[in-house]
Amino acid sequence: MAAVRAVLELLRIGLLPSAWADVAAGACLAGGAEPSALGGALLLSGGLYLFGMAGNAIADRAEDAVRYPARPLPSGRISPTGARAAAAACVLAALAALPLVTAAGRAAAAALFAAILAYNLGGKRRALLGPALMGTCRGLNLLVGALAAAPAARVDAGLLPAALALAVYTAAVTGVSALEGAASRRGLAARFGILLAIPLALIPFAGAPAAVPLAALAVLALCSYPRGGVAAGAPNETPVHRLLGGIYLLDAAFAGHAGAPWVCAALATAGLLHAFRAGRPPA
Numbered sequence: 001m002a003a004v005r006a007v008l009e010l011l012r013i014g015l016l017p018s019a020w021a022d023v024a025a026g027a028c029l030a031g032g033a034e035p036s037a038l039g040g041a042l043l044l045s046g047g048l049y050l051f052g053m054a055g056n057a058i059a060d061r062a063e064d065a066v067r068y069p070a071r072p073l074p075s076g077r078i079s080p081t082g083a084r085a086a087a088a089a090c091v092l093a094a095l096a097a098l099p100l101v102t103a104a105g106r107a108a109a110a111a112l113f114a115a116i117l118a119y120n121l122g123g124k125r126r127a128l129l130g131p132a133l134m135g136t137c138r139g140l141n142l143l144v145g146a147l148a149a150a151p152a153a154r155v156d157a158g159l160l161p162a163a164l165a166l167a168v169y170t171a172a173v174t175g176v177s178a179l180e181g182a183a184s185r186r187g188l189a190a191r192f193g194i195l196l197a198i199p200l201a202l203i204p205f206a207g208a209p210a211a212v213p214l215a216a217l218a219v220l221a222l223c224s225y226p227r228g229g230v231a232a233g234a235p236n237e238t239p240v241h242r243l244l245g246g247i248y249l250l251d252a253a254f255a256g257h258a259g260a261p262w263v264c265a266a267l268a269t270a271g272l273l274h275a276f277r278a279g280r281p282p283a
Contacts, residue, residue, distance in 0.1 A: 006077035007086050010057050011050045018247050018274075019049035019141055021267050022166065025251035026145025028258040029159050033149030040100025041148035044109050045141055047094030048116060052137065054087035055120040105148020112140040130178065135171030138247070139163035142254075162254045169198050169250055177240045188226065195221040195243065202253065209256030213268040217249040220275055245275030 023045045027033040033041070057064070057073055058080065065074035072078040078086075094113075098106055119133040142163045146153045153159070172194040179187055199214040199221070206214055224239035248271025256264035 023145030030150035030153035044097035051090035101148035131174040135167035138170035139167030213252035241278035
């Protein structure tokens with residue numbers, strides 16, 4: 001049981017639904033999805049997301065040994081070989097989904113896989129490239145949901161702005177994370193300015209159902225601003241995990257704009273719950 005728990009922690013399994021939220025939003029923007037294709041898109045996205053998490057943990061194991069020694073790899077609860085095996089299993093799960101999705105979805109997944117590798121194999125160490133790659137991964141994940149689950153989907157003017165907004169938001173959150181322990185007020189203000197600007201810019205074009213999660217996202221950004229700077233330490237001691245709830249809220253807005261109010265409501269609820277739980281002090 002301890003070994004299973006270590007693998008799940010390595011993969012950061014609690015964040016997996018955020019990847020599925022992108023798929024759901026993408027499918028809504030594409031006009032709906034066939035059940036088998038949607039299942040394939042969820043498996044494809046989930047496999048690649050967990051592969052990225054495992055690869056990130058492997059790449060960070062030396063740094064984590066100093067900053068986060070309780071994590072699975074530096075604590076010895078899972079070996080590097082075991083971590084690589086977990087990453088390989090996630091890739092195999094993604095490969096198993098390929099026959100279920102469209103050709104366009106497979107192409108988007110290949111681009112996502114390449115972006116994940118670029119991030120984990122050194123891109124994350126670059127000040128500008130790292131956040132840009134992480135944002136690209138999120139934007140591509142939404143495209144995977146749209147193109148893999150809906151046979152008639154095309155990358156058009158309705159889909160690209162959503163993928164771009166999600167990418168920019170994720171890049172800004174990654175930028176906040178990169179400032180842990182060494183944040184200047186100017187750097188924080190710039191990143192949080194972007195986080196606030198995204199929902200405010202989208203609200204006039206979103207329509208009534210989508211405006212609610214966008215307004216909630218703006219409030220989340222304002223409430224998450226750390227006036228005393230960003231401290232290094234456990235993730236719950238920073239605003240980053242709280243801001244990850246904004247991914248659900250953005251996806252909810254996309255679903256609402258696409259005319260899927262129930263999906264919008266479900267994703268918005270998930271985002272608010274995530275932000276609330278991340279904002280509580282650890283037990």
